[in-house]
Amino acid sequence: MHLGNLRTALFNLLLARGPAGGCFVLRIEDTDRERSSARAATALMQELRWLGLDWDEGPQRTEPGGPWRQSERAAVYAEFYPRLEQSRQAYPCFCSDQELQHQRQAQLAAGRPPRYPGTCRRLSGAEIHARLDRGERPALRFRVPAGRAIVYSDLVRGEQRVATDELGDFIIRRADASAAFLFCNAVDDALMGITQVLRGEDHLANTPRQLLLLEALELSAPRYGHLPMIVGPDGAPLAKRHGSRSVAALREAGYLPGALLNYLARLGHAYGDIGLQGLTGLACAFEVQRIGRAPARFDPQQLDYWQQQAVAEAPIAVLEAWLDGATVPAEQQRRLVEVLRANVRFPSELQDWAERIYGSLPPPDESVCEVLRAAGAGFFDAALRLVDEDEALSPQRLRQATGLRGRSLFLPLRLALTGEPHGPELAELLMLISPQRLRERLRRAGELARAR
Ligand SMILES: Nc1ncnc2c1ncn2[C@@H]1O[C@H](COP(=O)(O)OP(=O)(O)OP(=O)(O)O)[C@@H](O)[C@H]1O
Structure with missing residues (x-):
């Protein structure tokens, strides 16, 4: 987890714990086998727990409703594909990655937005059978209806309108039979009774497609709110592949959960002057109407300001634990922390002071x-x-x-x-x-x- 996706989790939790009430659900979206691992999911859950972002429903909880890992829900998705195939709202697509790549490049070269040109849209039943008999393994594509406008009210951005003619037919089941993100995410939201989804603006393009899917499946759609991205100093959105600003690295450096949460809660959401708050305080004053629409830039100085506030209010035992391995007489640890807490923000600083006082x-x-x-x-x-x-x-x-x-x-x-x-x-x-x-x-x- 990095600060970008952590803020998304936090805003969802604050919305659920806020005045309107709700339930914060954790679902592990791990259908992309190359990019998912059980270890990553475990680390994610440990990090959420360390931050106090406990989920009301999800893995490792006793409430019914799972499985919560999409990799264990193949049978659920398998039920829904035939519905779309039978109503001809989905069709097999035999195009190879290479062909699709060429098509994309040709469209871009011609100054057109890349979109699936519909190569397999009108294959006859006989053709499909012949290709299946030859052992070809098709993906399954959703047939986007022509000439319609998808209109929805975004929790953050207000009314949105997208012409279906701008959307190409999209894959809902990959050629290796795994479910595509768009599909399982939408189906699971409906089956899990999700009513509100806050997610990054990088998902904006998915929303009209998912609304179409849910309509075709006669399932209810949640309300979506798209959060502006958190960008790094270079202006590019923070992402896993950058490796930096990872929650694990920040935790390692000694940042306290309260510092990360108070910093992130204010990154793109306006709070008045309410000082350092626990999750309950942050949730009480959280309102989607107060979410800004401009990208938020990660500011390490602001984060360190909240770290200082969090250290000032941290239970003494938390700071005493920072002295682990330092040569401080046990009976003096408490006093040392009390004297120094206003002057240190990180374990390394406290240890440095301990060394100055008790070492050399x-x-x-x-x-x-x-x-x-x-x-x-x-x-x-x-x-x-x-x-x-x-x-x-x-x-x-x-x-x-x-x-x-x-x-x-x-x-x-x-x-x-x-x-x-x-x-x-x-x-x-x-x-x-x-x-x-x-x-x-x-x-x-x-x-x-x-x-x-
Ligand atoms: N930089 C960011 N700022 C704000 N929200 C983000 C950012 N990056 C991801 N999110 C949001 O966090 C949620 C989880 O994102 P996810 O883990 O897929 O993103 P990611 O870490 O950027 O992924 P990847 O690096 O694989 O692209 C999504 O709602 C996504 O929109």
């Missing part, structure tokens, strides 16, 4: 040494004396001892103790560092301050 400091660069020299060795000697007296160091006592305040007090002290010019409240940080470490670091800073 990176070697000081010239700009650090310059500040230490400017503070002078006497400053660090004074701090050392306080540690000897109190077995601790407080900025207040150091201020009294040195007469320094503000930046001239805090900056050299921070750099001496953490190597960082910024960070959490110094008084809190100092309480986490053992007296022994304080001494070592102050001595080292004193030496650097003396060095020329």
Whole structure:
């Protein structure tokens, strides 16, 4: 899953959990054998669960209504093809991929939109039998009625009108007998009682075809809403094949579910200023009328803003888990997280701070040494004396001892103790560092301050 298809799942869930109510259904559309695997489906379900996007009906649930994997529904689809064949609304097509490719190229070269030219539309019964007897394996094509307009009301884009003359006859069962996406998606929506579908605009061209199919099968159609695509920095829609922005990679980097959900819920949907919300809060304020119609650009800075909000409100145990493998005394983990949570957004940042506090400091660069020299060795000697007296160091006592305040007090002290010019409240940080470490670091800073 990437942020594009995750947002689609999220909007559907928010619609179902919103004021109008509903049921969020997960169906695994895996009829394209080359592009589907059981592993991918399992990963998808794990990712949805990690995000809290639990489905009300679908695989791994006890509610009846399945099977939910299209690869297990061949028998269901098989029932519907004969209906269309008998009413001559579908016909066998023997055209090879190569022939179709040539036809497409010829149409494009002539400046016409590529469309199935109807080669097999009028084959006689005898011809069909002869070719079947020769062992040819046809696909099954839906016969699009001529001269009609398909009109429907899109949940996001309003009234849509498409002339059937612009649609070529399309394949509903491939030559290898597998069901085509268009067909099984439409049939399953009807059989599963789906009433509303939010999906990406890349499906716009499918909609009139699916409406025609459902009409021909005398099945009810859901209402469709087409969401603008989420595009990357290059303007191209995010997609699996780009590999980037995958939910797995973001999870690995330490993004929290709350950050992804709050960011995505606002990507193409206007919320007022309601701050970080759980799914219930996001669902309560979700309205299809508030979905924008312009493509939404993925903005990593916005995502990181929501990560910061999510970290600020995350349960302490979640952040403690980020310390797994870091050398932090168990009894100090909680305190460390409390002190640092406003200053970190990712596990790597927290671990880096843990290393600075409980491990070793990176070697000081010239700009650090310059500040230490400017503070002078006497400053660090004074701090050392306080540690000897109190077995601790407080900025207040150091201020009294040195007469320094503000930046001239805090900056050299921070750099001496953490190597960082910024960070959490110094008084809190100092309480986490053992007296022994304080001494070592102050001595080292004193030496650097003396060095020329
Ligand atoms: N970049 C995107 N922005 C918004 N919605 C998207 C985007 N990519 C996919 N979707 C939508 O997410 C849903 C699931 O899409 P699907 O997994 O087929 O897309 P995909 O990952 O782009 O696929 P592929 O990479 O195989 O083309 C569909 O409704 C699709 O329209």
